Amino acid sequence: MSERSNSTKSGNCIDLSRRDFMVKASALGASLMISPHLLHSSAFGGPVKGGHLRAGLAGASASNSLDATTFDDTFMISIGFSIRDNLVELGQDNLVKPALAQSWEPSPDAKTWTFRLRKGVTFSNGKSLGAEDVITSINMHRGENSKSGAKGLLSGIADIKKDGNDLIVFQLKSGNADFPYLLTDYHLNIAPAKDGKADYLSGVGTGLYTLESFEPGVQATLKRNTTGWQQEFGYFDSAEFVAINDGNARLTALVSGAVDVINRVDLKMVSRLQRVQKVRILDVPSTRHYTLPMFADTAPFDNLDARLALMHAINREEFLEKVLRGYGQIGNDHPIGPAFRFHAADIPQRTYDPDKAKFHLKKAGLGNLTVDYHCSDGAYVGAVDAGVLFKESATKAGITINVIQEPSDGYWSNVWLKKPFCASNWGSRPVEDMILSLAYLSDAKWNESHYKNEKLDQLILSARAELDESRRMEIYRDIQLIIKDQGACIVPGFANVVQGLAEDIGTQDKIGGGWDMDGGHFLKRWWRNG
Structure with a gap:
């Protein structure tokens, strides 16, 4: 039921044993220093580029796929937002922000929305972004036979058409002042059009990272895309996402230093985790x-x-x-x-x-x-x-x-x-x-x-x-x-959304609360302090 709630699914994942957890988690009660409740960029003077990030994430399954219509939890949502972009995105202030669309405008009755594409954006395979890529990607979730979790969300769209190669016009069945927010949904990643469909399975995207390897329900490795359009973000050179569905095992991995960040910290362990010297809690309303x-x-x-x-x-x-x-x-x-x-x-x-x-x-x-x-x-x-x-x-x-x-x-x-x-x-x-x-x-x-x-x-x-x-x-x-x-x-x-971070991981003053891990955008928004 994770389409209606943030439930965690179990799967064929890399899991640390409960015995390993009990050995390493003893550090939780032994530390003498309490970490800051919420540490951000000002403590270290601002974002730093470079380094490698290791994330231990709940929400993985052996059935995971790069097909965005199937996304349903944090592991794949985070991969999707790292390698691809939406037409618009939910910012760290939880307000809609430009992404592949640089601007948009509604009609007076909010039934017609026109989006202008950002110029000069290319996919990781070198193909230029065009209106057809956007329309094809959105329509993957609207088809009569679509099983996408976003199908109902887009049911208010009557038609999508392009006006040249840079303008996309959405005609709605009735007015919706929040329509741009619907397009921030994690299913609605934009992929290159191929043979009349969105080419999701190739892993090609416009995002700040490219996918180097992917094992469903196990792990993914990523590398920074130096030609990505959003160069003010994307601080890490590379990253590894490891699927750890068991809460105790995730906590162990963070405390032992095996990973740098985890999602869904067990609330019963938060008070003890706060006493670990090199770990901090990041909780977001x-x-x-x-x-x-x-x-x-x-x-x-x-x-x-x-x-x-x-x-x-x-x-x-x-x-x-x-x-x-x-x-x-x-x-x-x-x-x-x-x-x-x-x-x-x-x-x-x-x-x-x-x-x-x-x-x-x-x-x-x-x-x-x-x-x-x-x-x-x-x-x-x-x-x-x-x-x-x-x-x-x-x-x-x-x-x-x-x-x-x-x-x-x-x-x-x-x-x-x-x-x-x-x-x-x-x-x-x-x-x-x-x-x-x-x-x-x-x-x-x-x-x-x-x-x-x-x-x-x-x-x-x-x-x-x-x-x-x-x-x-x-x-x-x-x-x-x-x-x-x-x-x-x-x-x-x-x-609140509660995450655990190594003390040297930097974050912005505002953290997106729409989903775990900065709304799924953590890889491009966080960094390692020098």
Whole structure:
């Protein structure tokens, strides 16, 4: 389910043994020095070119392919963004930036978008970039038989055509002010056109690195492309990505110096890792969040006051402290968290209040309430612990929660969207409309709460087409209020993206939070300090 969440897949990968981990991880408790919480370029005077980077990455599988339509996790996403570029990219400030397109312009109704290609860009095989390469690459994800994870994302495109060799015109079925953000999706790498298709399997791209070797689910080696167009980045001369899906083995590799950077640090180990002398933690706020969806068409969740009672019966501060280990932000029962552009920070925070929960139970005509809550660490690591904490806090409100632990295997197929009250989580999205369209429109495929509201639908569609930023902020604030006050999802918290780095690895002041490892762009944005 990594298209909807940042879940890690297992595969045929290079894994250090648990015994090796226990031997080397003893260093975690023995170090005397605490590394800086977040070290960046200013500590060493700025980026330095040269050197070799070794990355130990989760999210690899034996089925990995250079075909961007199949990308689904960090290992291949990072390779894709290293050897190729998108038409536009998500910057380190999480705003859309020029990439292969140097500029773009919408029509007044946001239904027609015209992108102007950057001149002088060549692929690593010497071929010049042209409009046909872009159109062919995008259409690989739109075809009737396409199985690309981006197919649904691009369903709003009616037509793509070129105007000469430098202009590309997208005609949308309806207005979308966020359309450029959709084109930052990690599937939408641009490859050279060959025989009417995007030549993904060759590994040829316009990126700052070329692929020297690739073993699916095992490793990849890369070399800096000295003719790449984006020469202000790309500091390392070369790099090796090693697939290490096991969390303990990844940590061991970092502590022992076998790799320089890792993704997805186990939050239970962060406090000890911070005491390792030559390792530092890099955590970045993101839009990834956790939900407890309630079927709004199924008793007792069809009663708004029963839902509000449950929302007041959960201790969000405890969720942040004990489940996220402090690496996140408290949620407010809607999906537009602090890392989003249109987050309404002035909306009052819902708090743990057993008395208010009892008030809503009484208003619902319920003296007490008993519900089954289905969860599994297959939903997210810590989901079962979170269920137990919820059970304990809800008891004080007269609510009995039966925590039913489901098998991790098959959780997303057998429990999510099947059980009326369960654990869920959503991966990062760059813009508000993406998560709202996926999960909060009445007819959304993944409307996990079955909540339907015609006014909410109208607001979501209106915000999508609105080009005026101030007006969009007003609409998105109204959306957040409706979901918080009338919706059917408890949102206890938003997660930070947590990475581990060797102390001499330099990073910019801002780090992209759209996905692990600087949004997958870490190889071209980070460096080794001299």
